[in-house]
Each structure stands twice: as C-alpha cells, then as structure tokens.
Amino acid sequence: MKETQEEYDYVIVGSGFGGAVSALRLSEKGYKVLVIEKGKWFQKKDFPKSNWNLKKWLWLPTFRFFGIFKMTMLKDVTIVSGTGVGGGSLVYANTLPRPHKAFYSRGNWKGLTDWETELEPHYTEAERMLGAAKNPKLFDSDKALFELAKIYNKENEFEAANVSVFFGEPEKEVSDPYFNGEGPEREGCRFCGGCMTGCRYNAKNSLDKNYLYLAQKNGAKIQAERIVKKIVPYGKDDGSEGYIVTHQSSTSLIKSTQLVVAKGIVFSGGVLGTVRLLLDMKKKKQLPNLSPAVGDHIRTNNENLAFVVAKKSDKDYSKGLAIGSIFPPNEDGHIETVRYRTGSSFWKTFILPMVFNKKAIVRIPKLLLKIIFQPWILGRAWFAKDFAKQTVILLFMQHLDSTLKFKRGLFNLKSTMSSGKKATPFINEAGDLANKMSKIINGEPFMVNVDLITGAPSTAHILGGAVIGENQKDGVIDSKQHVFGYKNMLVCDGSAISANLGVNPSLTITAMTERAMSFISNKEQ
Numbered sequence: 001m002k003e004t005q006e007e008y009d010y011v012i013v014g015s016g017f018g019g020a021v022s023a024l025r026l027s028e029k030g031y032k033v034l035v036i037e038k039g040k041w042f043q044k045k046d047f048p049k050s051n052w053n054l055k056k057w058l059w060l061p062t063f064r065f066f067g068i069f070k071m072t073m074l075k076d077v078t079i080v081s082g083t084g085v086g087g088g089s090l091v092y093a094n095t096l097p098r099p100h101k102a103f104y105s106r107g108n109w110k111g112l113t114d115w116e117t118e119l120e121p122h123y124t125e126a127e128r129m130l131g132a133a134k135n136p137k138l139f140d141s142d143k144a145l146f147e148l149a150k151i152y153n154k155e156n157e158f159e160a161a162n163v164s165v166f167f168g169e170p171e172k173e174v175s176d177p178y179f180n181g182e183g184p185e186r187e188g189c190r191f192c193g194g195c196m197t198g199c200r201y202n203a204k205n206s207l208d209k210n211y212l213y214l215a216q217k218n219g220a221k222i223q224a225e226r227i228v229k230k231i232v233p234y235g236k237d238d239g240s241e242g243y244i245v246t247h248q249s250s251t252s253l254i255k256s257t258q259l260v261v262a263k264g265i266v267f268s269g270g271v272l273g274t275v276r277l278l279l280d281m282k283k284k285k286q287l288p289n290l291s292p293a294v295g296d297h298i299r300t301n302n303e304n305l306a307f308v309v310a311k312k313s314d315k316d317y318s319k320g321l322a323i324g325s326i327f328p329p330n331e332d333g334h335i336e337t338v339r340y341r342t343g344s345s346f347w348k349t350f351i352l353p354m355v356f357n358k359k360a361i362v363r364i365p366k367l368l369l370k371i372i373f374q375p376w377i378l379g380r381a382w383f384a385k386d387f388a389k390q391t392v393i394l395l396f397m398q399h400l401d402s403t404l405k406f407k408r409g410l411f412n413l414k415s416t417m418s419s420g421k422k423a424t425p426f427i428n429e430a431g432d433l434a435n436k437m438s439k440i441i442n443g444e445p446f447m448v449n450v451d452l453i454t455g456a457p458s459t460a461h462i463l464g465g466a467v468i469g470e471n472q473k474d475g476v477i478d479s480k481q482h483v484f485g486y487k488n489m490l491v492c493d494g495s496a497i498s499a500n501l502g503v504n505p506s507l508t509i510t511a512m513t514e515r516a517m518s519f520i521s522n523k524e525q
C-alpha cells in the first residue's frame, strides 16, 4: 500500500548523534524537519533490568526482539551498535573523550582545513549540550585500573572519565538542569552500572533528553519504527528540486510503505545504516552520481575487549558508571574499564579463556586443550555467583591505522581489507594488560568467543565509509559534509569520520555535525 507524499525541508535518516544534532540545528534555523528512525521510542521503564532480557535488550527483528543493542557479524569485524530514538546514546557507555592531535592531520580530510582549530568551539558546544562532566566517584573496578596504571608508571595520567550523565541527587526528580528549564526533568545517577542496557533512572544524558527533546519542541517530527529504504531525486538528477524518500515499518509484520518529499536529506543512520543505504542506492542507480569511495576507508579503533573474571566475589566490579576511568598505557593506546550492572551476566555465554595467537591452526587446538584439561577456568565464569559483580571488562583502543572496505552482499554488507595491517583482536599490549589485571584482582582473562574463533575483532566504534575528501574520487562528502554529485544532501554521523580516531567517537561525531550545521543558512521566509 502506498500513501501520498508529505513535504519537508529536510528528512533526517536516523536519530543517533549526527541525526539528533542535525534535527535541533535545522529546526532552529526554521526548517520543517522529519527524523525517521528504525528503532523504538523508549521510556525509562522500558529498558531491561538485565541483559538476560534479550527481547528488550537486543535488536533482532527476525526473532521479534526490538531492543537497543545490535550485533552484526562480518568477515573482518563484528560490530555492536545502538538502535532506537537516540541511536547509540541509548546503549553507549557515556564516555566523551576528545581525540589526540594526530586525528586532525591524517586520513582523507588531511590538509583541507585546520580541523583542530575549526572544530574546537564545536567540541565545547557538544560537551555543553551532552552535559559532559567528570565522573565524581570511582569504584572497585576503577581502583583496579588505577593499580594497573601504577604498574605502567602512568598513575599521573589515570583519569576519571568525562561522561554525559547527570550527577544530581539520586531518586529525586528536578527540573531541567542543563537548558534553562527548557529540557526535561531529570534524576541523579545511582552508579548502578546499567548504562549499556539503558538507564532506568533518567540520569543518562541520552539524545532524547537534549538535542532530540529540544528539536521536537521546535516542531521537528520524529517517526520511530520506520526504516528508510530508498531515496531518489525528485525532478532534476542532482536533487536540486528535492528528493522522494521511501520508508517502511521496521517492527510490524505488514511492511506498509510511505513516501515523503524533502528538499534536503541528512544521512545519519550510523555506518551500518548510512553506508548500506548509499551502497544500495548507488548499485540500483537510484543515486548514480555517488562517489566510488562509498564503503571505503572504514576504520575501527583497532580495539581489544577482554573480560577478567575474579576467582572470589569479595568485591563488586559492577558498581559505578559503565565506563568510569581511563589511562594511556602507551603512546598509541587507551584503556578503559567497562561494566554491566549486577545480574547482567549474558556475556558469560559469549566468552572463552584467552588464547593469543594469530594463527587459527595453533590457537584453536590450544584453546581446546585449555577447555579440556583446565575446565575449571571456563567453569569459574559460567558458575560465578554474579558474573557482572566479579568481572572487570577492559577496552583497549589504539591510534594505529588500517582500513576496511564494505560492499553490498546478497543479504548484508560484505567486508574486505582496504589498507594497512589487518585489524586483530590479538594485540600483545592488550593481552599483557589483561594478564596484569588478572594478577591485580586474582582472576582469569577471557575474550569474546567470536573474536577468538574467527580471529576478527569486535568493535563498538565502526567509523568511516562516507568520508570527507578533496574531490569525488577521494571522498563521498566535501569538507562541509555535503555529498559530492548531489544538492542539499549531507552525511552527518560516524561514516563521516575521516581519520583514525583512537578514542570513543560520539563527542567527535557531535562536534563535526555541529560544524556542518553551522554552514547551513536560516530558512528564507
């Protein structure tokens, strides 16, 4: 069934960091804005109490699970991402680090402008809008990280994380503390560790509490549970007369199709959403002028995720913020402690004892020997009294560069290596860090089973694929994030990150989108 068209100035595809900033800034400039979001709207009590509630936690439409956490397995990388009104902000660990200097002078965007100076005021604004603040309380897991920092003589560089959380009084609702009373009512953080299953206490500054909330007040419309399938120029081939956007239900069994007409488009579906759409539309010749660089220059933060499970349950590593502290063990890397709230033990079914070897032919037999002859190691994780309380998760990220290319496969995206050394979960420094942490907390190190078996790393930081370039050959978008070959079409999300970031990306995506939006003039009345 097809319904006829509504008209907007801008349609924004996706409501994560890029989409939310675009919605607010365009609506402030007087434009009529529609945000189309594949995931659901969530109120605080809709979030699951633990990640065992798969139906509420996972996004797995085939099983009719419509939660906030999505896993996508490709040949070279397993990607975790967020879905829902607020995108990755619903599921993320709130950390907002600024990148190192090297980020501004590498990659495809190198030399196109003085990125560091230009982005500086936008980082400040992004921090203000997201309510960035130093985590005021360190708990057992952070204390263990501090002990690790001492071993590396880095105790002076150990820091509480900068996070987007409201640290008011817990269990007390107060009027908006951030936007002169224009924002929603809020409650103070309870340090429950549940940020990555969704905050049930209205303390996390997810995008529905700031950018999206204010955008709606300005008249922006957010349509949830709809997935954008197709965008074609309306009239002239370059889109100068507008676009027709086709979207469908993403949760209903009946895929009712709707069309809207928009003068401009902002792609903000995250790398998995935006790159997939662009590749589809290029292949089907719906947007044939798109750059040949679509899907190229995709990066992760070259990370490793290790789970260190303590043998005893005398400490509580689940208390605190999902990411509470950070330090750089070497020039190229950062390490953070990550946690889930008590009872959230799903990950114990997804880990195996750590075995480090890039060659599967060596690694897999070693792993099997460990499982057969030392079954108590795996047993300790499986039968831990409270896995979340007994586990310190370590996230190690590096500035080292390598890139992937995504293509359209029959059902999903396909990945291939594009440049640099193939990313691996077997990063020696990360292995050393996990072993040292095991000594500190008297535990055993584990890895994600998929990483261990396939040799491909997992990442929560998939970036690039529609990068900035000097021209259409080098990049998909120009330095103001407009798509080469089309008018009034922008990419504002993680796909626009054009160099290796080496730290968590949400603040940078927010700052870059603030900058891109600053170039768009107010609507002529």
Ligand SMILES: Cc1cc2nc3c(=O)[nH]c(=O)nc-3n(C[C@H](O)[C@H](O)[C@H](O)COP(=O)(O)OP(=O)(O)OC[C@H]3O[C@@H](n4cnc5c(N)ncnc54)[C@H](O)[C@@H]3O)c2cc1C
Residues within 6 Å of the ligand: 013, 014, 015, 016, 017, 018, 019, 036, 037, 038, 039, 080, 081, 082, 083, 084, 085, 086, 087, 088, 089, 091, 092, 093, 094, 095, 096, 196, 226, 227, 228, 229, 268, 269, 270, 271, 272, 273, 274, 277, 323, 460, 461, 462, 492, 493, 494, 495, 504, 505, 506, 507, 509
């Ligand atoms: C568990 C976890 C923890 C993380 N912790 C941190 C952290 O502490 N700090 C940090 O900086 N980053 C963190 N990240 C990463 C962060 O969430 C992402 O980098 C960020 O959300 C990307 O922002 P984005 O604007 O690119 O798009 P996203 O936030 O990914 O939003 C894209 C949205 O678009 C929607 N969408 C996609 N395609 C379509 C379509 N065709 N039609 C309609 N809607 C569509 C999606 O459903 C999604 O809601 C974490 C991620 C995960 C999974």
Ligand code: SF4
Residues within 6 Å of the ligand: 165, 188, 189, 190, 191, 192, 193, 194, 195, 196, 198, 199, 200, 201, 202, 203, 204, 320, 321, 322
């Ligand atoms: S620690 Fe708990 S209360 Fe605080 S932001 Fe995270 S989920 Fe919300």
